[in-house]
Amino acid sequence: MNFELTEEQIAVRDAAREFAQSELLPGVIERDDKQQFPAEQVRKMGELGFMGMMVDPKYGGGGMDTVSYVLAMEEISKIDASASVCMSVNNSLVCWGLEKYGTEEQKQKYLKPLASGEKIGAFCLSEPEAGSDATSQKTTAEDKGDYYLLNGTKNWITNGNSASIYLVIAQTDREKGHKGINCLIVEKDMEGFVVGKKEDKLGIRGSDTHSLMFTDVKVPKENRIGEDGFGFKFAMSTLNGGRIGIASQALGIASGAYELALAYSKERKAFGKPISQHQAIQFKLADMATEIDAARLLCLKAAYLKDEKKDFAKASAMAKLYASKVAMDVTVEAVQVHGGYGYVKEYHVERLMRDAKITQIYEGTSEIQKIVISRELLK
Numbered sequence: 001m002n003f004e005l006t007e008e009q010i011a012v013r014d015a016a017r018e019f020a021q022s023e024l025l026p027g028v029i030e031r032d033d034k035q036q037f038p039a040e041q042v043r044k045m046g047e048l049g050f051m052g053m054m055v056d057p058k059y060g061g062g063g064m065d066t067v068s069y070v071l072a073m074e075e076i077s078k079i080d081a082s083a084s085v086c087m088s089v090n091n092s093l094v095c096w097g098l099e100k101y102g103t104e105e106q107k108q109k110y111l112k113p114l115a116s117g118e119k120i121g122a123f124c125l126s127e128p129e130a131g132s133d134a135t136s137q138k139t140t141a142e143d144k145g146d147y148y149l150l151n152g153t154k155n156w157i158t159n160g161n162s163a164s165i166y167l168v169i170a171q172t173d174r175e176k177g178h179k180g181i182n183c184l185i186v187e188k189d190m191e192g193f194v195v196g197k198k199e200d201k202l203g204i205r206g207s208d209t210h211s212l213m214f215t216d217v218k219v220p221k222e223n224r225i226g227e228d229g230f231g232f233k234f235a236m237s238t239l240n241g242g243r244i245g246i247a248s249q250a251l252g253i254a255s256g257a258y259e260l261a262l263a264y265s266k267e268r269k270a271f272g273k274p275i276s277q278h279q280a281i282q283f284k285l286a287d288m289a290t291e292i293d294a295a296r297l298l299c300l301k302a303a304y305l306k307d308e309k310k311d312f313a314k315a316s317a318m319a320k321l322y323a324s325k326v327a328m329d330v331t332v333e334a335v336q337v338h339g340g341y342g343y344v345k346e347y348h349v350e351r352l353m354r355d356a357k358i359t360q361i362y363e364g365t366s367e368i369q370k371i372v373i374s375r376e377l378l379k
Contacts, residue, residue: 012068016075024080031206032351038083046117051090061115066303070248077252081355082206088245089158094121097238101226110165122163124154125235132368135178141170150217160210161195164188169235181231185223192217203354240313242363247299247319250327250359257334257352258288288330295323314376321369327356
């Protein structure tokens with residue numbers, strides 16, 4: 001069992017850290033306050049190869065392993081979770097699904113610009129009445145021979161307005177249940193496709209979260225991913241990998257808050273000495289560091305299993321379940337360590353606390369992760 005990172009993995013981690021500090025940190029509070037999508041920063045992330053890290057180089061990707069992806073996600077998420085969720089969706093849900101299940105034509109047309117960061121992708125599963133129960137799709141894709149007629153509404157869509165390419169899950173044959181669901185590649189300029197309002201959120205406020213409406217959108221048959229009825233299996237398979245991305249995001253949010261709390265504890269004085277010398281604060285720091293290390297090991301284990309092409313469903317669900325809990329626990333404690341200053345925006349930890357909560361909700365709530373884990377245990 002080798003816990004050492006390779007030189008390449010360390011280089012990726014350090015590059016992500018440098019980018020986060022130099023490009024994401026300036027203006028991050030203002031972007032959060034104004035709900036401003038980090039468009040310029042995301043463009044630079046694409047240029048540096050962070051938007052298609054695991055994609056084969058022949059399709060414009062970095063050809064990196066999942067461990068490198070976890071390391072980069074952690075560093076980006078320490079500073080700006082709104083940027084990292086854009087990165088996670090593009091890498092884990094859109095690029096990975098297209099590369100694994102798409103046709104060669106789909107890869108040439110859609111995967112290449114996505115992997116290079118030239119375009120941004122979105123994954124469209126959730127609906128007003130279909131969140132955790134993903135089989136209850138109301139969006140329909142009616143088979144019209146050489147095309148599908150797409151109608152319905154999707155909501156909570158990350159990159160909703162900034163994306164150019166959308167993977168849309170829709171019901172074609174309701175009588176077949178989950179076996180009657182398809183995944184279609186939809187382009188933003190297709191007639192009948194409208195981007196709805198932007199959500200005013202608690203956290204990840206810079207992330208571009210919108211509702212999407214489809215009214216008689218004609219989607220060519222060649223834009224279907226996989227065989228007829230493969231859509232639900234595609235979505236579940238893709239989400240298994242997506243959970244590694246969100247677990248890494250939660251890990252980054254936690255470790256970012258911990259680093260701020262550690263530094264502040266050495267500067268702030270109370271009763272004649274730095275608060276880091278008070279046992280009450282020392283114990284908080286000890287708990288935070290231990291929980292973060294445990295979360296990191298779960299993330300890296302899931303990434304390792306994925307890289308080894310072994311079953312990683314349980315590991316990724318465990319990583320997301322635990323890392324998201326750690327993100328909430330650690331950010332709350334980081335605010336506490338900062339005292340009154342923790343409640344003030346300029347110290348960053350209140351934003352990290354707000355950002356942490358969504359990691360327990362999207363790409364499968366914590367309750368859904370427990371269902372996934374227990375099913376794997378009881379097989």
